[in-house]
Amino acid sequence: MAIKYSIILPVRNGGEYLKECVNSILSQTYTDFNLLILDNNSTDGTLEWIQSVADKRIVIFTSNESLSIEQNWARIKGIPIWKKWTL
Numbered sequence: 001m002a003i004k005y006s007i008i009l010p011v012r013n014g015g016e017y018l019k020e021c022v023n024s025i026l027s028q029t030y031t032d033f034n035l036l037i038l039d040n041n042s043t044d045g046t047l048e049w050i051q052s053v054a055d056k057r058i059v060i061f062t063s064n065e066s067l068s069i070e071q072n073w074a075r076i077k078g079i080p081i082w083k084k085w086t087l
Contacts, residue, residue: 004032004033005032005033006033006034006035006036006079007025007033007034007035007036008036008038008076008079009021009022009025009035009036009037009038010037010038010040010069010072010073010075010076011037011038011039011040011042011046012039012040012041012042012046012066012069012072013042013043013044013046014042014044014046015044015046018046018049018050019049022035022037022050022053022058026053026055026057026058031057033057034057034058034059035055035057035058035059036059036061036079037050037058037059037060037061038061038063038072038073038075038076038079039060039061039062039063040063040066040067040069040072041062041063041064041065041066041067047060047062061075061079063075
């Protein structure tokens with residue numbers, strides 16, 4: 001299936017808010033999307049939790065260093081969202 005659109009979610013140490021957000025996104029009845037998560041060097045188990053979610057629509061982009069919120073958002077420009085992701 002070709003993806004119709006992407007949801008991009010920058011995050012750092014999202015905790016329970018991230019879980020609620022991701023679960024809400026993934027439970028939508030419309031499913032022709034992927035969820036691109038920009039993890040900003042989280043230290044609270046956020047990355048591990050995201051990696052444990054068994055949903056092929058999730059694509060994770062990690063950072064090896066802590067970034068400002070502006071720098072993490074700017075990473076959106078480097079994501080190939082124009083590419084047709086397939087599930």
